[in-house]
Amino acid sequence: MMLEVRDLHAHYGKSHILQGVSLRVGAGEIVSILGRNGVGRSTTLKAIMGDVPPQGAIIFRDEAIAGLKPYEIAHRGVGYVPENRDVFPTLTVEQNLMLGIKTGKKAPRWGFGETYRLFPRLEERAKTPAGALSGGEQQMLTICRTLMGDPDLIMVDEPTEGLAPQMVERIAELLQSIAERHISILLVEQKLTIAMRISHRVYVMGHGRMVFEGTPAELAGAAAVRQTWLEV
DSSP: OOEEEEEEEEEETTEEEEEEEEEEEOTTOEEEEEOOTTSSHHHHHHHHHTSSOOEEEEEETTEEOTTOOHHHHHHTTEEEEOTTOOOOTTSBHHHHHHHTOOTTOOSOSOOHHHHHHHOHHHHHTTTSBGGGSOHHHHHHHHHHHHHTTOOSEEEEEOTTTTOOHHHHHHHHHHHHHHHHTTOEEEEEOSOHHHHHHHOSEEEEEETTEEEEEEOHHHHHTOHHHHHHHTOO
16 A cells, blocks of 8 residues: 555644545555645645645554654655645746656656656646746746656646636646556545546545545545535
8 A cells, every 4th residue: 555544633723624534545546635625635645745744644654754854754755746836936847847857766667757648748848938828838937847756656636726628637637647647636626527537436424524435436426425525
């Protein structure tokens, strides 16, 4: 098992956001966390990464990582792409990608060649300041910069938010390409159709805890779960 989370709790001040979250992600697996806004999906990723103090068990590649600092977790092989697309706007595309490289890694699964082959647009704009890219291009750049560090697991928060349909498809293709290279993905995604298409398993979250776990096909057949926890 790549990642296992058991009975995870997290607070913002006096607010008890995560109330006993448990989940698992296997090697090379795409697992999506679905749910309405405000139920704790993003907080789950932040707690795993150490950006929010976690209470509970977080096991990554058989090692307990709860309580470690974010940079320590990153160096163990966890990549994190937050929803705010944090590019360095005055640095070029190429310089942004270079910042993701971890020294001492042998034969990384992802590099400049892989990035530019999948996204010629980024190669075309390699010398362009990242701040001049479109929202979709910045999202690609953020994901690819994280991959340059050769993580074993990448957590991606709302990568298709606000993007045009064509770019949404490109992001979905990128996530599938990542998994094909045996990099596990924990995805928070608002677009149900994308998550159902590319995920091996899905969790549905409600009020700070998981209310469903299963395959996309099982969720498709669980009308009551969708109506109660997903549909507006």
